[in-house]
Amino acid sequence: MKELKHLNKYFKKYWFKLLIGIIITIIARVFSLIMPSYVNKSIQAVEAFVGNTLSKGEAKEILFGYILIIIGAALLSGLFTFLMRQTIINVSRYIEYDLKNEVFDHYQLLSLSFYKRNRIGDLMNRISEDINQVRMYVGPAIMYGMNTLTMFVCIIPLMFIKAPTLAAYTLIPLPILSVLIYQISKIIHKRSTKVQEFLSTLSTFTQESFSGVAVIKAYGLEPKINTELEALALEGKNTSMDLAKVNAWFFPLMILLIGISNVFVIYIGGKQYIDGEIASIGIIAEFILYVNMLTWPVAIVGWLTSIIQRAEASQKRINEFLLEEPSIKNEVTEPTPVTGGIEFKNVTFTYEDTNITALNNISFTIKPGETVAFLGKTGSGKSTILDLVARLYDTSSGQILVDGKPVKEFNLDSLRSSIGAVPQDAFLFSDTIENNIRFGDEHASFDEIVNVAKKAVVHDNIEGFTKKYDTILGERGITLSGGQKQRVSIARALLKDPQIYLFDDCLSAVDTETEEEILNNLKQVSQNKTTLIVSHRVSSAKNADKIIVLENGSIIQEGTHAQLNNIEGYYKELYLNQLSEKE
Structure with missing residues (x-):
């Protein structure tokens, strides 16, 4: 016994x-x-x-x-x-x-x-x-x-x-x-x-x-x-x-x-x-x-x-x-404020379950309030960067700094409460649309929920439902289309009003016109907020302060839209291909 x-x-x-x-x-x-x-x-x-x-x-x-x-x-x-x-x-x-x-x-x-x-x-x-x-x-x-x-x-x-x-x-x-x-x-x-x-x-x-x-x-x-x-x-x-x-x-x-x-x-x-x-x-x-x-x-x-x-x-x-010990431990008990500066120093990360090296000795700096976009092929390590910023994993080697301090020196709850993350595969609960958005801030008023839904360009869709914001979603939000789920998830993050936004290819299921409208709204909302955008579309990245292109876990290009479009490489080729497809 x-x-x-x-x-x-x-x-x-x-x-x-x-x-x-x-x-x-x-x-x-x-x-x-x-x-x-x-x-x-x-x-x-x-x-x-x-x-x-x-x-x-x-x-x-x-x-x-x-x-x-x-x-x-x-x-x-x-x-x-x-x-x-x-x-x-x-x-x-x-x-x-x-x-x-x-x-x-x-x-x-x-x-x-x-x-x-x-x-x-x-x-x-x-x-x-x-x-x-x-x-x-x-x-x-x-x-x-x-x-x-x-x-x-x-x-x-x-x-x-x-x-x-x-x-x-x-x-x-x-x-x-x-x-x-x-x-x-x-x-x-x-x-x-x-x-x-x-x-x-x-x-x-x-x-x-x-x-x-x-x-x-x-x-x-x-x-x-x-x-x-x-x-x-x-x-x-x-x-x-x-x-x-x-x-x-x-x-x-x-x-x-x-x-x-x-x-x-x-x-x-x-x-x-x-x-x-x-x-x-x-x-x-x-x-x-x-x-x-x-x-x-x-x-x-x-x-x-x-x-x-x-x-x-x-x-x-x-x-x-x-008896299972969590690999991510909260080593700081006191709350630690976050302003949004992020720096990767020679970061390498390998997934334990697959032994795949997702990032290989990468370094970059993001100033507080900057918008940085990450582009690259599938499996290049873009989403892993966002997971490391939220400290869902710890690096295999190298160091991640937030506001100039190692990320491990931040209270884990403070760090994550300062982040609004929108994954590509948006997860919604079997609850009303209102409560799914309210997940970002349980004390928000209904008017605030409607306001962020409008910014996420999903308000009109919700109003079209019989029960509107009281519509009960099916398991994992199956009642909504892929684009609607992504936009409800964006509204949830906007309601949280965090210091850092992490958008992981969260506009992949919406059309280009809706994408452009959402991006314009996000640009207004994310002023003075550090924003990291992962995308396969140049249209989502071209207005960023900095664009980082990844391949096989390494940085192959870095600069603004104008700078990268003036040199031969992955970014210019991707831009021209997507421009011709749009035309």
């Missing part, structure tokens, strides 16, 4: 509630033990009446008193059982809440390289299903474990005190039941794991099919997808049937062994009563009640073992990610 030691801090946090819950559990079980003994006493009262040692009135009075005690004990046991669940199960929910927050907070600290190495579905499974398995350990396992322990400690000594021989025979089937349930639980655990793995596979398949439904329809792949789904469904049926066959043994086996224990009670108890070894037949009824009270606690031993095994496995998976 070494992996579960991680939860000790939560047990310490909620120790008082857990202690109260355990005490309530013991009280609830003690009250439940009152009923069997008073059933025995009630039968003895009836025997006394039949034997003429009690009058009818006295017998009725005694029975009525015993019935009230039994009902009162049952009500109190039920009340304390309710309070038991309200304490221990609630604590398990608190721990689940805290653990999910811990994992999610750690996810947010981890760098992009971590997300490239791990599947999103796996990350989601660990924060949902795995934590749910751990919750079963910190809640139901503790509650039922204490319940089982209390029942054993109280009932078994009582049984041996009242009738040792009968108690010995009665308890014979119970260890057998516990061992069998444990073995069945192990098999159930293995087959349940296979079912969960299959469900993960099925979810992945259906998610990809739904996401790529346009491609499936365009290529006429429906029959192929149906065949693959049919094969998956057949596999799922067989896996689930294997689990169902084992599950089918659980309760019948338990009922069988309960029945055997009851047979022992009736036969051995009846024989002892006939032989005069026990004074009253009521002891047989009392033992039958004890057997039925013990059966579930005995059966649950195997179930508890299985819960702990699953929790251990799940916590191990959770710990693997919690």
Whole structure:
């Protein structure tokens, strides 16, 4: 159980509630033990009446008193059982809440390289299903474990005190039941794991099919997808049937062994009563009640073992990610203001996952308030420069300076809050258009949102929707076209009003006229703001204060539009080609 030691801090946090819950559990079980003994006493009262040692009135009075005690004990046991669940199960929910927050907070600290190495579905499974398995350990396992322990400690000594021989025979089937349930639980655990793995596979398949439904329809792949789904469904049926066959043994086996224990009670108890070894037949009824009270606690031993095994496995998976150290660390706690000066000094960067060197010993300087455009072929390292400025990665060698200081000496939150980034593949949430733009500044007014939408030339499109700014977007903004998504993302960045703008080919999906209008608006907005523009179009770069052309991670040209257009090279060739295409 070494992996579960991680939860000790939560047990310490909620120790008082857990202690109260355990005490309530013991009280609830003690009250439940009152009923069997008073059933025995009630039968003895009836025997006394039949034997003429009690009058009818006295017998009725005694029975009525015993019935009230039994009902009162049952009500109190039920009340304390309710309070038991309200304490221990609630604590398990608190721990689940805290653990999910811990994992999610750690996810947010981890760098992009971590997300490239791990599947999103796996990350989601660990924060949902795995934590749910751990919750079963910190809640139901503790509650039922204490319940089982209390029942054993109280009932078994009582049984041996009242009738040792009968108690010995009665308890014979119970260890057998516990061992069998444990073995069945192990098999159930293995087959349940296979079912969960299959469900993960099925979810992945259906998610990809739904996401790529346009491609499936365009290529006429429906029959192929149906065949693959049919094969998956057949596999799922067989896996689930294997689990169902084992599950089918659980309760019948338990009922069988309960029945055997009851047979022992009736036969051995009846024989002892006939032989005069026990004074009253009521002891047989009392033992039958004890057997039925013990059966579930005995059966649950195997179930508890299985819960702990699953929790251990799940916590191990959770710990693997919690022990993952973020490669980007915030080493400065105090806020650090940013004015926008950027300098790359002999910067080289290689991606760990692919071992591709995206930048190779590049150097350039951007003054605060300057607009610099980066051009080059796909894979030349343009987007990597923007990622390094936002410190989504750290350089492999060389140094990045912001306002003359190494970027690592800036508070990470201060640095990123001073940046408005617009990626090429704009990500929008399944929310209203208004809230997607408001993501740039949660305190912005509606008029401010409309204003930036106009500057991003998307206001008229939004007004054309039935619900306008209240339009709910589909997953990843699928309701909008590619150009509309890019412009909403630009509006979001403009609303943030940062000190540094990072535009990563964010106008690739709009026409040239709309592009020109947006660029004119951006020129007005970005005055006194440092702006980095990545593009494949000369039209997006020609008005920049400086243009840097990259090839294979190295700078091959640098200058203004006029300077680069007067010399032979990549930029002039690209300009002439795009000019002729436009004409």
